[in-house]
Amino acid sequence: GAVVSQHPSWVICKSGTSVKIECRSLDFQATTMFWYRQFPKQSLMLMATSNEGSKATYEQGVEKDKFLINHASLTLSTLTVTSAHPEDSSFYICSARVAGGSDEQFFGPGTRLTVL
Amino acid sequence: KQEVTQIPAALSVPEGENLVLNCSFTDSAIYNLQWFRQDPGKGLTSLLLIQSSQREQTSGRLNASLDKSSGRSTLYIAASQPGDSATYLCAVKGEDSNYQLIWGAGTKLIIKP
Numbered sequence: 001g002a003v004v005s006q007h008p009s010w011v012i013c014k015s016g017t018s019v020k021i022e023c024r025s026l027d028f029q030a031t032t033m034f035w036y037r038q039f040p041k042q043s044l045m046l047m048a049t050s051n052e053g054s055k056a057t058y059e060q061g062v063e064k065d066k067f068l069i070n071h072a073s074l075t076l077s078t079l080t081v082t083s084a085h086p087e088d089s090s091f092y093i094c095s096a097r098v099a100g101g102s103d104e105q106f107f108g109p110g111t112r113l114t115v116l
Numbered sequence: 117k118q119e120v121t122q123i124p125a126a127l128s129v130p131e132g133e134n135l136v137l138n139c140s141f142t143d144s145a146i147y148n149l150q151w152f153r154q155d156p157g158k159g160l161t162s163l164l165l166i167q168s169s170q171r172e173q174t175s176g177r178l179n180a181s182l183d184k185s186s187g188r189s190t191l192y193i194a195a196s197q198p199g200d201s202a203t204y205l206c207a208v209k210g211e212d213s214n215y216q217l218i219w220g221a222g223t224k225l226i227i228k229p
Binding site: 006034042043044046049091093095103104105106107108109110112 | 147148150152157158159160161162165205209216217219220221222
């Protein structure tokens with residue numbers, strides 16, 4: 001149980017386009033989902049915390065207008081990278097916390113974004 | 117502000133050896149500590165989660181210990197195998213209501229056949 005999926009697993013796009021990444025909890029409801037980005041050979045950096053039905057909380061330095069997060073249901077959160085540029089190329093990972101469960105987070109397999 | 121450090125940054129050992137990975141944290145007021153494994157270009161696999169009230173957790177050849185007062189955790193891997201090669205990350209969650217995890221930079225482990 002507690003499986004989190006991400007789609008797509010990888011995406012290549014042109015500079016200036018927008019890219020949407022989906023994070024789904026497959027067998028549980030997640031009131032809270034987290035979005036991370038990871039640069040090569042570095043650890044994870046929390047971008048934002050997403051709560052179902054409310055606005056996401058962004059970490060300092062993360063542009064909320066550039067990284068749009070929508071958590072419309074208890075099983076789906078989306079991250080849209082708007083007007084992507086090469087510096088946005090990174091590995092994006094989401095995690096989900098079980099509603100009413102422990103504090104343990106379950107992680108998705110990640111999405112590799114490459115902006116040309 | 118909580119800071120998590122992992123030493124060493126990289127480790128290469130022959131197959132079959134027992135090894136220890138270290139994780140230290142500056143604020144002992146933690147709720148839990150978790151060890152993860154990440155293969156190149158992949159997501160995270162949770163290995164062990166230790167609650168603040170616990171001293172250790174075991175799963176197969178893995179044993180994680182927690183000394184909250186000294187701000188240290190170790191991940192012990194017995195009889196290492198080439199398939200154990202990966203980056204190992206530790207993360208702590210504070211005692212406050214924020215669910216944010218604070219991450220170490222990871223230890224890249226290579227097990228030589």
